[in-house]
Amino acid sequence: MTAPSSHRTSAELILAEEPVLAHNYHPLPVVVARAEGAWVEDVEGGRYLDMLAGYSALNFGHRHPALIEAAHRQLDRLTLTSRAFHNDRLAGFAERLAALTGTDMVLPMNTGAEAVESGIKVARKWGYDVKGVPADRATIVVAADNFHGRTTTIVSFSTDETARAGFGPFTPGFRIVPYNDLAALEAAVDETTAAVLIEPIQGEAGVVIPDDGYLTGVRELTRRAGCLFVADEIQSGLGRTGRTLAVEHESVVPDVVLLGKALGGGIVPVSAVAASRDVLRVLHPGEHGSTFGGNPLAAAVGTAVVELLETGEFQRRATELGGILRDGLEGLIGKGVAGYRSRGLWAGVDVDPALGTGREVSERLMREGILVKDTHGSTIRLAPPLTITAEELQEALGTLEKVLTQGS
Structure with missing residues (x-):
């Protein structure tokens, strides 16, 4: 029996060629160690804006x-x-x-x-x-x-x-x-x-x-x-x-x-x-x-x-910030976005397949400090915490435009 590899760091264990975790997920190659609000930090201190929110499990942000x-x-x-x-x-x-x-x-x-x-x-x-x-x-x-x-x-x-x-x-x-x-x-x-x-x-x-x-x-x-x-x-x-x-x-x-x-x-x-x-x-x-x-x-x-x-606060935020999200995506039609569907702070974004798969676009966004996740084909999902600010949301949309129009 192989001895436990407890001397290896969490990142080394997760990203090893022969992982100890069953391969039932295909995560992006980022190892999160801390989080607050709409932001997460990896083991090396890199910061990322979380635009997935645990598939809506983190509607109220990290550590509300x-x-x-x-x-x-x-x-x-x-x-x-x-x-x-x-x-x-x-x-x-x-x-x-x-x-x-x-x-x-x-x-x-x-x-x-x-x-x-x-x-x-x-x-x-x-x-x-x-x-x-x-x-x-x-x-x-x-x-x-x-x-x-x-x-x-x-x-x-x-x-x-x-x-x-x-x-x-x-x-x-x-x-x-x-x-x-x-x-x-x-x-x-x-x-x-x-x-x-x-x-x-x-x-x-x-x-x-x-x-x-x-x-x-x-x-x-x-x-x-x-x-x-x-x-x-x-x-x-x-x-x-x-x-x-x-x-x-x-x-x-x-x-x-x-x-x-x-x-x-x-x-x-x-x-x-x-x-x-x-x-x-x-x-x-x-x-x-x-x-x-x-x-x-x-x-x-x-x-x-x-x-x-x-209190109704979070429902209102989703409605108001959802308008910003929708307007931002509408402005990206023809600029790498082939179509989108949104309601509140939730959107499915169909990327032009010529620009890559949803996975490839997600990896490019990750390198720019934005975390999203792909679904089928060239579609990515955006579901930020309802605690995200308008400025943070605009930052994410700007980064998406950069990735789609300039590459990364």
């Missing part, structure tokens, strides 16, 4: 003082009881989150994928217990090009072969239709359909925004069909688009809302299924659970996140 304070206070009191016992932070967190999202009840979990898995179980159980779907015949309709996580069940209804290949056999019970296509959705729904599960905006697909009226149509269709509308707001929710939830842009109220990422403030993984009592009461003790789900530390941080969102 109110969130760090809440975590410190709770660390000195209690961190975990499991759900075998009550803890004094969880019920208050659930009540505040339910009020924020306009729901009645909350099922706390940890990761976003857990929230999706939990939402699937709840929808199926509701289909059997309430709708009366015959046993083991419940179906859930989803959209092509979705991203809901990478568990075995979730990749079963992915159309991304990178996520699927080599991981079968797959879980049955899902029907895939084109995104933003109400006719196809209506044709797929029948008496076995327990739910329609969609992202109000498809993040991983390149920040794909549906036509006006699509979400309203999904709501009306599911109501007529007697099935649940489950909105995956894990990336799009909690202020990112200028509203608490992205569905609010069409004044739509889903039956079930899935939350994660920003709910943990960039400190601990926190996710939740928020829904009406009529939906979540289908769960009974022993049917679903999580040792860490709803732990006191997570509840304390989650409550502090809800308190920040209750």
Whole structure:
């Protein structure tokens, strides 16, 4: 057995030719050691403006003082009881989150994928217990090009072969239709359909925004069909688009809302299924659970996140700064940007393929002190912390223009 390489630095371990980490990610070659607000610092002291914000997990920036304070206070009191016992932070967190999202009840979990898995179980159980779907015949309709996580069940209804290949056999019970296509959705729904599960905006697909009226149509269709509308707001929710939830842009109220990422403030993984009592009461003790789900530390941080969102400040910032982002990208059309889609402080930017892949553009931006991440082809995503300043955002846009027009 090879002796541990504890004498090597973190950077050497990470960037080694034979790494100790499983290669399930392809990170940019930067090793972050410290962070504050919208900025991160690498192990050599280099500073970078974070324009990804942990795929929206860092909506409030790195180490937001109110969130760090809440975590410190709770660390000195209690961190975990499991759900075998009550803890004094969880019920208050659930009540505040339910009020924020306009729901009645909350099922706390940890990761976003857990929230999706939990939402699937709840929808199926509701289909059997309430709708009366015959046993083991419940179906859930989803959209092509979705991203809901990478568990075995979730990749079963992915159309991304990178996520699927080599991981079968797959879980049955899902029907895939084109995104933003109400006719196809209506044709797929029948008496076995327990739910329609969609992202109000498809993040991983390149920040794909549906036509006006699509979400309203999904709501009306599911109501007529007697099935649940489950909105995956894990990336799009909690202020990112200028509203608490992205569905609010069409004044739509889903039956079930899935939350994660920003709910943990960039400190601990926190996710939740928020829904009406009529939906979540289908769960009974022993049917679903999580040792860490709803732990006191997570509840304390989650409550502090809800308190920040209750002020409306971050939703306003996303709207106002989103205008700067949109105007800046509009000015880059024909200057290396072939197209873009944006809502609030979130954008998918299609770079002219002649200038390189999204990965290559991300690496050039990194060398100029801006961190973004590519998605498919020549598309990059921009999702800075909602705490970014207008000046910092303009700096990032200026650097993008430099990289696209002058090279780097």
